[in-house]
Amino acid sequence: MSWTLSQSFLSNSSPVIKTIEMHTGGEPLRVIISGYPKIHGDTILQKRRYAKNNLDHLRKMLMFEPRGHNDMYGAALVDTDLPEADIAVLFMHNGGYSTMCGHAIIALGRLVVDKKYVTATEPETEVNIQCPCGLVKTLVEYKDGKSGYVRFHSVPAFLFASNVEIKVKGYGMMTVDISYGGAFYAFISADVLGLDVRESSTSDLKRAATAVSDAVKKQVKILHPEDDDLSFLYGTILTDGQDNWSADPTANVCVFADAQVDRSPTGSGVTARIALQHSKGFIQIGQKRIFESGVTKSLFSGTAIKQVKCGDFDAVVVEVSGQGHYTGEASFILEEGDIVGEGFLPN
CATH class of the missing domain: 3.10.310.10 (Diaminopimelate Epimerase; Chain A, domain 1)
Structure with a gap:
């Protein structure tokens, strides 16, 4: 027997949020692919504030239990406001929204190449990722149709x-x-x-x-x-x-x-x-x-x-x-009346 989540099956539920699950060095990354509301703002820092002020209930739903845990980490892809950027990203965790995340950049570099958001070239594919802290140049190892190690160049440190x-x-x-x-x-x-x-x-x-x-x-x-x-x-x-x-x-x-x-x-x-x-x-x-x-x-x-x-x-x-790895895919929903399912962290 097999079945998939659908709006017809879950007639009174919230939209289905779909993610790709990854990790880099053991640190998880839940990448939101679809189902998330539009994150408004002219700049990425404005988008970060918008998410914090208007969509924080979704961060808690995806990062906290029962879908996540105290140490879960997530990424939401957003529209970039830099012409040289291939993608832009907001990072989320148990306390809010960070300004930079290297383990996420390493995983996202592979994902962007594998999902064909950019044209892959050998031996490395360049991916420019806009983060709240600035533009991060990312170079993804690519050979025989497969992505591998990723290196990135930081903002000024x-x-x-x-x-x-x-x-x-x-x-x-x-x-x-x-x-x-x-x-x-x-x-x-x-x-x-x-x-x-x-x-x-x-x-x-x-x-x-x-x-x-x-x-x-x-x-x-x-x-x-x-x-x-x-x-x-x-x-x-x-x-x-x-x-x-x-x-x-x-x-x-x-x-x-x-x-x-x-x-x-x-x-x-x-x-x-x-x-x-x-x-x-x-x-x-x-x-x-x-x-x-x-x-x-x-x-x-x-x-x-x-x-x-x-x-x-x-x-x-x-x-x-470093190198990121895939661990799976997921579809998340919040059924009507599921108060616990809105997200919690035990003391």
Whole structure:
């Protein structure tokens, strides 16, 4: 016996929202393909505000249980306002809408090529993706009709503040660096908090990183030089402290949004960490580093490829590479009267 969801079968239901399910390094990505209402706005940041103010019930329905979970991640394709962009995207998660997401860019690069939104060329196909933080050039490996690894070039990334002293509840005075890679992150070595990013439990890492994020949000004013919509701390990245260049992988764990734990090494986080390492003289232009997720042991690479400016900040463009994978397709509905089905997260 087989059947598919349809409006005739579900006569009193909401429209069917169809998605393609992917992951990059273990971090999920739910890509909305059809059934979503039009997201209005002349610019992508206006679209982001529109989604937040008018469509947040759908974010909760798709990201939260029973269809998702606390660590689900999503992407909605929207109309681009940049002539050079092939697609534009809004990112969503348990706390709202982010400005950049590298793991999503890596997965979307494959999807755009495989769905023939652009004409594929060998050995790489260029896909320009407009994100809320700006245009991201993406290069998708393509051979014998198959897509593979993806690398992207970041928006200008920079060290915002170095050796910032904060008082962290439960831990005392700490020193963090704050760096931007399409989103702002606080960076601190896990051993300062009595933890190990490769060995400590995810719950302990999440608790400590959340405490650091809470402290930074209360005690540090973050400003992006070009747009106030980008001026907020997205999360904290706990590292193994190995910032000097090495051929060996360096591990980190990113806790972002509402205490959401990234399973991947974090694409925008790798971007921000490369910017930090370059600014402090730990790595040079062209030196590739390998970054390991402390959760899944998956790997991204990151390389500062050129120096630029972002406002008054010395910045770099960072190339990040990794591979996304497909996990399935889904059709989601909300039946009339299903209050629980509107989305919930357990305490």
